[in-house]
Amino acid sequence: MNPLTVPVVDASHASPHFEAIGGEPAVTRLVDAFYRQMDTRPDARIIRAMHGPDLAPVxxxxxxxxxxxxxxxxxxxxxxxxxxxxxxxxxxxxxTAERDAWLACMRAALDETGTDAALRDKLMLAFFKIADWMRNNGS
Ligand code: HEM
Structure with missing residues (x-):
C-alpha cells in the first residue's frame, strides 16, 4: 500500500503520536530544525540546492x-x-544519496528537539519507507 496514504496512526481515533510529540508547536520546532540542518550540513548540499532560496513557504x-x-x-x-x-x-x-541526506537532516532534527527515543526510532523507520519509495532515478 502507498505509505503516504497510511497515517502513522489511525486518525479516526485518538492521535497518540501527534500528542506524544507535543502537537503543532513541537512539529514546528522539528521542521525548523530540519531545514536548519538542510541549510548547513555539507552532506545535504545537493538537496538544499533543489529548494528555493527562501525556505519559509515549504x-x-x-x-x-x-x-x-x-x-x-x-x-x-x-x-x-x-x-x-x-x-x-x-x-x-x-x-539513495538524496534519500540519505533527507533522513540525516530529519534524524538530527529529531535529536536536536529532544524527541523521545522510542518515538524517534518509530518515526525514522516510517520516514525511511517514504523517502525510499520517493527514489526516482535508479541511483
Ligand atoms: C527523499 C528525499 C527528498 C528530497 C530530495 C525532497 C525534496 C523536496 C523538494 C525540493 C521540495 C520542493 C520544495 C519547494 O517547493 O521549494 C519538497 C517538497 C515537499 N516534501 Fe520533500 N523531499 C524528500 C523527501 C521527503 C519526505 C520523506 C517527505 C515526507 C515525509 C517529504 C515531504 C515534502 C512535502 C510535504 C513537500 C511539499 C509538497 C507540496 O508542495 O504540497 N519530502 N521536497
Whole structure:
C-alpha cells in the first residue's frame, strides 16, 4: 500500500503520536530544525540546492503535512488535496544519496528537539519507507 496514504496512526481515533510529540508547536520546532540542518550540513548540499532560496513557504507546508500524517489536524489535504508526494517530487532527481541526506537532516532534527527515543526510532523507520519509495532515478 502507498505509505503516504497510511497515517502513522489511525486518525479516526485518538492521535497518540501527534500528542506524544507535543502537537503543532513541537512539529514546528522539528521542521525548523530540519531545514536548519538542510541549510548547513555539507552532506545535504545537493538537496538544499533543489529548494528555493527562501525556505519559509515549504516549512509551512511540511508542518501541515507532518501534523496530518501524525494524526493531527488535516490542514495539508484541505489546502493542497491528496499528498501525491511521489508525483510532487518527480521534478527532483532522488537516489539513495538524496534519500540519505533527507533522513540525516530529519534524524538530527529529531535529536536536536529532544524527541523521545522510542518515538524517534518509530518515526525514522516510517520516514525511511517514504523517502525510499520517493527514489526516482535508479541511483
Ligand atoms: C527523499 C528525499 C527528498 C528530497 C530530495 C525532497 C525534496 C523536496 C523538494 C525540493 C521540495 C520542493 C520544495 C519547494 O517547493 O521549494 C519538497 C517538497 C515537499 N516534501 Fe520533500 N523531499 C524528500 C523527501 C521527503 C519526505 C520523506 C517527505 C515526507 C515525509 C517529504 C515531504 C515534502 C512535502 C510535504 C513537500 C511539499 C509538497 C507540496 O508542495 O504540497 N519530502 N521536497
Amino acid at each position: 516549512k509551512t507546508v511540511l508542518v501541515r503535512y507532518l501534523c496530518e500524517w501524525l494524526g493531527g489536524p488535516k490542514r495539508y489535504s484541505e489546502e493542497r488535496g491528496h499528498p501525491r508526494l511521489r508525483m510532487r517530487h518527480a521534478a527532483f532527481p532522488i537516489g
